[in-house]
Amino acid sequence: MATHTGEQPFQCDAAFKRKAGLERHVMTHTEEKPYKCDLCGAAYLQKGNLDYHLMTHTGERPHKCDLCNAAFRTKGILKDHMVTHTGKKPFPCDLCDAAFPRKCKLKYHMRTHTGERPFKCDVCNAAFTVKGNLHHHMRTHTGEKPYNCDLCHTGFRGKSSLKSHMATHTDEKPFQCDLCDAAFTQKTGLKYHMMTHSGEKPFKCDLCDAAFRGKNHLKSHMATHTDEKPFQCDRCIAAFRQKHHLKKHITIHT
Structure with a gap:
């Protein structure tokens, strides 16, 4: 009856209509x-999250796109994917010209402007804008x-690498x-x-006027x-x- 009356008998600063909601909240x-x-x-607060995680082991992607070969773990992600076929990008950035087909992509993008990196590694000082990037990093x-x-x-840490x-x-x-x-095998190569x-x-370079296309080239220059x-x-x-100088040198020993 609480769902009809609006009564929230189970409280903990936050208030809940159902006892199960309070129990889940207390676990946080x-x-x-x-x-x-x-x-x-891996451990999770809710069974649904565990079920979703298990698909990373089984490779199960039950929600398939009718227009291409893409398949997804959840119906929501499939729904977001379908927008990519329409070409629509209804979520524009207020700070630059970027626009996105999904609201979550805009949210992640905004962090490139704010510098926010809320997902932090417990082992090192690395921090990330997206939780998935933190999970990928933890595998290092x-x-x-x-x-x-x-x-x-x-073996590879990420699906894109595979x-x-x-x-x-x-x-x-x-x-x-x-x-x-x-032409290139990887998108990063084309970029x-x-x-x-x-x-x-x-x-x-912070010490001279040199500039480079790749981060590794800058590191070698430093x-x-x-x-x-x-x-x-x-x-x-x-x-x-530089590594390529070492490779060239190695040839004198062979």
């Missing part, structure tokens, strides 16, 4: 997570690689440049390549300021600032 204070995964030890600490290649059994890896078996290069004939057309060099030579030869005392 006790950090109790009674629903545990038998395969990896645990060593977990749940996504395995069926052809060579190589997908990119599969292209190495097929020689498929689905990411093509609109300005030249270059990096496009900078050769635009001249963009977003990674800038060694020129510190005289650090992190790439050491296993066969002699030679050391180098």
Whole structure:
């Protein structure tokens, strides 16, 4: 009857119409997570969250798109996906020209403006705008690689990494440049390549005017300021600032 009267008899600052709602809420204070995964030890407050998690192990994606081969774990994600076929992006950013087909994508994007990174790693100082990125990062600490290649059994921390890896078996290069004939197995490869057309060099040195297309190139450059030579030869005392210099050096030993 409480649902009709509006009465909320079970209280804890927050108030609830049903006792089950209060019981779930109390667990957020006790950090109790009674629903545990038998395969990896992950634990959850609610059974529905565990059921959703188990699909990452089984690969089950019961909600399929009628217009393409995409499939999803939940009906809500499928519904959001369907917007991508219409081309509509009803959620615009008020601070830049970006627009998104899903409200959650706009929410994540806004954090690039605010600098907010609410999902923090308990092991190191890393922090992330999206919870999924934190889960992916935690695998760098645990060593977990749940996504395995069926052809060579190589393991990966993320599904996108496995997908990119599969292209190495097929020689498929689905990411093509609109300005030249270059094509790439990974989207990041295409993104990096496009900078050769635009001249963009977003990674800038704080100590001089040098700028680079890739973060690793900037890191290698910084060694020129510190005289650090992190790439050491296993066969002699030679050391180098950049990895490709070490590779070239190794040839004198073979």
